[in-house]
Amino acid sequence: GNSVTQMEGPVTLSEEAFLTINCTYTATGYPSLFWYVQYPGEGLQLLLKATKADDKGSNKGFEATYRKETTSFHLEKGSVQVSDSAVYFCALSDPLLSGGYQKVTFGTGTKLQVIP
């Protein structure tokens, strides 16, 4: 079956440090890939996405590139801020399955803490 593996956290960085959160996946077809962010006490919000190989998703200074050859979708940001402290989830969406429903599989989440 499909799966998403993320690096374990928590990740603690100083403000303005470079961030990488690793994500690799296993899928049977050609999935779309997503990063969601969960701020304390809130639900998940879509951060960025990529729909095919070599696509780069970007938003709010975060970037991730869909690497089919390494089945990876690592999240990066050049300079983190305290306000980036949150839990980050990597996810994939399977190609069309029976009945038109495309299942989403989430990773376990990586907690990021940015200290001033």
Add this chain to the structure above:
Amino acid sequence: EAQVTQNPRYLITVTGKKLTVTCSQNMNHEYMSWYRQDPGLGLRQIYYSMNVEVTDKGDVPEGYKVSRKEKRNFPLILESPSPNQTSLYFCASSLGWGENTEAFFGQGTRLTVV
């Protein structure tokens, strides 16, 4: 404002006492899902619905029921809650899933079963 609303946000109940967590979306989305979030396990899908009166099991459906009588509402029902259902629950909706859609999540319901 486009949103998914869950109620209640917090709930403490006793084993065996039936409960319902409500979920409502105002975006006319066809797809709705319920997830539970547990430490070290991430989000696991409980049930999903592709449209009114169309529901199906996700990865961890045991002990849960859902209904979709109206497009906007997708309640989660625990007929006889047990302590292993203590978790953080999220409802989500989207136009569809996959490359051209975004999932909108509710703020979560923290359930404790004692």
